[in-house]
Amino acid sequence: MQNFMEGMPPVVRDSDLWPWGWLSEHPDQFASGWMFSVALLGILLIHEFGHYFACRWHKIRATLPWVLPAPTLSGTAGAIIQIGNRIPSRDALMDVGIYGPLAGYVASAITVAAGFAMSYQAPANAPAAIVRFGGEPLTIRILHSLMVLWDPSTPSFDHIAPHPVLVAGWIGLFITSLNLIPGGQLDGGHILYAISPKMHRIFTDYLPIILFLAGTIFWVGWMLWGCFLMIPAMRHPQVPMEPELDKSRRVLGWIGLAIFLLTFTPTPFYDNSLMHFFHVDPYRTAP
Numbered sequence: 001m002q003n004f005m006e007g008m009p010p011v012v013r014d015s016d017l018w019p020w021g022w023l024s025e026h027p028d029q030f031a032s033g034w035m036f037s038v039a040l041l042g043i044l045l046i047h048e049f050g051h052y053f054a055c056r057w058h059k060i061r062a063t064l065p066w067v068l069p070a071p072t073l074s075g076t077a078g079a080i081i082q083i084g085n086r087i088p089s090r091d092a093l094m095d096v097g098i099y100g101p102l103a104g105y106v107a108s109a110i111t112v113a114a115g116f117a118m119s120y121q122a123p124a125n126a127p128a129a130i131v132r133f134g135g136e137p138l139t140i141r142i143l144h145s146l147m148v149l150w151d152p153s154t155p156s157f158d159h160i161a162p163h164p165v166l167v168a169g170w171i172g173l174f175i176t177s178l179n180l181i182p183g184g185q186l187d188g189g190h191i192l193y194a195i196s197p198k199m200h201r202i203f204t205d206y207l208p209i210i211l212f213l214a215g216t217i218f219w220v221g222w223m224l225w226g227c228f229l230m231i232p233a234m235r236h237p238q239v240p241m242e243p244e245l246d247k248s249r250r251v252l253g254w255i256g257l258a259i260f261l262l263t264f265t266p267t268p269f270y271d272n273s274l275m276h277f278f279h280v281d282p283y284r285t286a287p
Helices: 020-025 027-057 090-118 138-150 164-179 187-195 197-217 221-229 247-263
Strands: 066-069 076-080
Touching: 020 027, 027 066, 027 076, 027 090, 027 164, 090 138, 090 164, 090 187, 090 247, 138 164, 138 247, 164 247, 187 197, 187 247, 197 221
Parallel strands: none
Antiparallel strands: 066 076
8 A cells, every 4th residue: 555655566675575564663554554455355255255155055064254364465365164064966066166256256346446446547757566467367457448438547557556456356356266276176176076077077187287387387376276286185075966967057157167267367477487487488589
């Protein structure tokens, strides 16, 4: 928020990543972070309550959402609910899997639109960011175009001082796309398992290879998710195959795929691939 008020990108110095020293010197500024925090925590909780109410609908025991704090750019490792008994059917699995990202996507999109409305044109002498947010997912492009139609003074992507609420919405879309990776016990894995357990097994086996390649070329964080999917605890518990998945639930599966495509970007952060760390340019041509 302090950088936003000064017309700078969200992260321009090392102390922005670990702001405890700055906060100890400016304790009066601590409360200025409430808009970002409320927006991001709201998205996470809305996502998890989507899962929670789907569980309640199908009489599945589940805890209320837990938010996991972590020393990350967002200040959190996300939120979870704990399910206390087996999923009774493929219909129930689809509902539990899809309604979290669906609710989180809607909340993130609204937050992005509000963030654009509060952002402004960055000054020409704004310093360069040390953490550069990568390619914008399609949802942000669509919302930006709609905001420009509504208010032509909305700044362009190349010259925007993003309000922290916009950053929170971007993180919400990013988290939604991560959850919709079709493997393991991620939300996308639940959706795919409800559609086809065989396809789920194939995706879970081969996705780590794809994610390791993506980490080499696009963003090194994909490697962490590849390792995550290889953990034995990520193997999906069995769900009764009968009755077959309801046709209306198959439509929900297509909606989940659409949300994944609307939120996914292979490069969420620029200059953070394994090739970049080893100073290898994959686009450089031989002389």
